[in-house]
Amino acid sequence: MLLQVIVSGLLVGVVYSLIAVGLTLIWGIMEIVNFAHGSFLMVSMYICYFLYSLWGLDPIFSMPIAVIILFFLGVATHKAIITRIMDAPMLFQIFTTFALALLINYTMFFIATPTFRSVKVNFLSGSLELWGLYLDKSMLMTALVCVLAFSFLNIFLRYTKIGKGIRATTDNPRAALALGVDIEKMYAYTWGISLGLVAVAGAMLSRVLYVYPTIGDKFGIFAFVAVALGGFGSIYGALLGGLVIGVVGTMTGVYAIPWMKWPFVFAIFILMLIYKPQGLLGWK
């Protein structure tokens, strides 16, 4: 039973991790926390829902479309808004991305109404038994895709030219600039990639969860907590933080009262801030 709970928690946790990685990438390179992160997740879920209701497309196949749209949305957000607040006080940076979240959430509220929508697909549904564990096939698939996306990101950052540029800018923007890295471009790419990752998570989540305009808020907060647990700016930290939240959340859901999940995760977050504010794998 315990193993079952832990495995289920890990499957959920991987999704949190993937969302958190986007957040940590942006923080790492430009020290801005994107409070609209969850809202972009919601947008991706709606894109998949709309494509499903138009052509009956399974979100697995509409995922590339969502990724491309959100990539450009990320670049556009950076160019239109973020470049202007890069040097602003933190108060305004927080407030701007938060206002952006408001704008996105309620525009979607206006377009799609607050009705709960769901995508019903037959492909890969039901559960399967594996070494005595019962696993939901959709959830397994979701986790698998997230792990794949995570590995792709790792390879991308490690071996491609843009990936190296992003890492150099994260380490030291001025030195990178001196060495001929177009850091402005790297910022834009980071925003695009960050939202692309969110799009992957959103597409997969739209298969298992109801879609409604404020669903992103919860994931945005969880992603932030995951990043804080793992340590700001650390990619593996985000992965670890997401997994911890997934397992802890599922365990409280099973062994205590389901709604206690939130206060419990929050309590861990606060304790972490008091005793180890740099996070489990933090740099500073």
Next chain:
Amino acid sequence: MEVISMLQVRDRLSSFSSKFKLLLYALLFLILLSLPMLIRGAYYRHIVIFTLMYIMLAQAWNLIGGYAGQISLGNVVFFGIGAYTSTILLIRANITPWIGMWIGGIIAVAVSLALGYSVFRLKGHYFAMATLALGEITRISFTNWRFVGAAQGISLPLHIPSIYYMEWSNKIPYYYIILSMTVLTTIFVNRLDKSRFGFYAKAIKQDEIAARSRGISAFKLKQSAFALNAFITALAGTFYAQYILYISPEANLHMTNSILIVVIAIIGGCGTVLGPILGTIFVFPLTEFLRAQLGGQAMGLNYILFGAAAIFVVLVEPRGFVALKDRIKRAITLIIKSRGGIESGSAKG
């Protein structure tokens, strides 16, 4: 050529403006006192009462957001604590809300200090996210907590109108209560603005490390600003519960309430006494108007407008509405200066 100097202009302006200000305050005071006689409809009175309440809330937020420079996205928690504490004390123990509001305030202060203790040593986004999360957690917990009425909320029992129960059958007593609360809050913030607190806050905002090296404790300042914010917001919460006589997690603990306060303060211009007042007068009646005109759809539309306006304000004029005052002042100075210049010039000719 005798050109009037900048200093003389300023002298003229300030003597003019200090007399003018006195007159303006007196007039404003009279208008505020006689407003219930001027405004007859219950709906319009309701809007005036809520506008005053939001001025008070935005003014409280101004302390933590404007002066201490920390974005609190969870003020709804303190509002809820104020509303729920006094209500539960009234229902279960028959304690008058006049006492209950102070108890609510103290609980709110305790919560704010505990949260502040854990996050104020860290960068600002921890605080913003922690308050946001605390708000959501409180809403979810209260929705499931039987003792506080769970999702249904609590309807306050109707009593014979009396001061003890803070219940009246018409809106006028409520108007004077919220008026005095708001005016006192504003005077208080004004005093703080000119006190050591205000100077420290400005110093920290400009350069926290420099301020700290001069012995100013940023942590203490943030803690006290947050505690004051919590206390005032909780008082407003009690007022709300007594005025509406119904509280529920969905109506009072929802994130949108916190957001409204923040948007008002930022659009008005935070870190100034006048900002929240201007912001509320501009934003809140507009919200009500939109809601009355458009019905259910407006809920979304409101926040689209808020989001867009807020981003616009930050990108174009981060000081908010208050900056308009400076611009007008500058324009007047220019006009007087040019007139003075011409007069002296023509006298010579």
